[in-house]
Each structure stands twice: as structure tokens, then as C-alpha cells.
Amino acid sequence: KDIKRQFKELEEARNFQMGMLPDKNPSVLNLDIATHINTAEEVGGDYYDFFIQKKSNSLIVAIGDATGHGMIAGNIVSITKAGLSSVNFESPINEILENLNRIIKKVGIGRNRMCLNICHVTKDNFEICSAGMPPTYLYKNSNNSIEEVMISGLPAGSLKNSKYSSEK
Numbered sequence: 001k002d003i004k005r006q007f008k009e010l011e012e013a014r015n016f017q018m019g020m021l022p023d024k025n026p027s028v029l030n031l032d033i034a035t036h037i038n039t040a041e042e043v044g045g046d047y048y049d050f051f052i053q054k055k056s057n058s059l060i061v062a063i064g065d066a067t068g069h070g071m072i073a074g075n076i077v078s079i080t081k082a083g084l085s086s087v088n089f090e091s092p093i094n095e096i097l098e099n100l101n102r103i104i105k106k107v108g109i110g111r112n113r114m115c116l117n118i119c120h121v122t123k124d125n126f127e128i129c130s131a132g133m134p135p136t137y138l139y140k141n142s143n144n145s146i147e148e149v150m151i152s153g154l155p156a157g158s159l160k161n162s163k164y165s166s167e168k
Contacts, residue, residue, distance in 0.1 A: 066115070132156070
């Protein structure tokens with residue numbers, strides 16, 4: 001009886017987490033966007049989201065992974081989603097990440113953190129800012145090459161006044 005209840009609670013938590021992800025990929029800027037998520041546990045720390053900026057006809061993309069596993073990682077994703085819903089997306093993306101970092105740190109998530117890339121895509125270019133994520137790979141069709149873009153930054157929630165830089 002207890003095992004069935006725990007299984008049901010984990011399944012509800014997983015459904016809650018998956019419900020925080022976008023229902024569909026945006027159709028903007030003539031981009032071909034594909035997403036897939038397959039969590040390792042019933043609840044995990046994988047996260048992505050899209051924020052269409054109609055005023056500037058651009059797209060903000062957030063891709064992240066909370067440290068830890070299970071419910072703790074799922075809670076960090078919830079905090080991140082809530083934090084992103086309260087930031088000003090008209091700000092430069094490094095400021096967006098700095099504000100989100102302060103929100104996550106203020107909540108107090110112990111030793112866990114949120115690794116996150118925030119990318120601002122326009123019709124002419126994209127700008128990326130990173131908080132503890134691995135390199136981004138840029139494919140250049142013009143010369144059929146792949147460029148590694150490494151941006152250093154502490155995972156969100158590490159230090160209250162962390163500064164982040166971006167690369168265009």
C-alpha cells in the first residue's frame with residue numbers, strides 16, 4: 001500500500017515537472033526547433049523553455065540542468081521557472097541570468113545549483129550566456145565547420161553577486 005502511494009506521488013511529481021515544459025516549440029524567425037527530454041529518474045533536473053519577444057521579434061531560450069537528482073532537482077527547476085517568469089526579458093541576457101541567480105540564491109537551495117544557458121536569438125545573430133553549462137557548439141554551414149563556444153560562469157545559486165558574461 002505504501003509503495004503504491006509513493007509510486008503515485010512520484011508519477012504526479014514527474015507529470016508536474018513535464019507540465020512545466022513548453023507544450024510546443026515556437027514558430028519564430030524561420031527557425032527549425034526540435035526538442036526532446038527523457039529524464040533519468042521519475043523526476044529530474046532537465047529544463048528548457050522559450051520566451052518569444054514580440055516587441056523585438058526575437059526569442060529567448062533557456063536550457064538547463066539542476067544539480068542533484070529526484071525531487072530536489074525538480075524543485076530547483078520549479079524555482080528557476082518561477083524566477084524566469086519574473087525577470088525583465090528586455091534586459092541584456094547576462095543581467096537576466098544575474099537576476100535569476102539572485103532569486104535562486106535567495107530561496108536557499110542548499111548545496112544544489114542550476115546550470116543554465118540563456119540564449120537570445122534575433123534574425124541576424126544569437127547571444128549566449130552560461131551559468132555552469134558545458135560548451136555550446138556552433139555549426140557554420142558556410143565552411144562546414146563546428147566551433148566550440150565556451151563561456152565560463154558559476155551555476156545559478158552559487159554566489160549571490162555572481163557576474164555573467166555573454167558572447168554574440
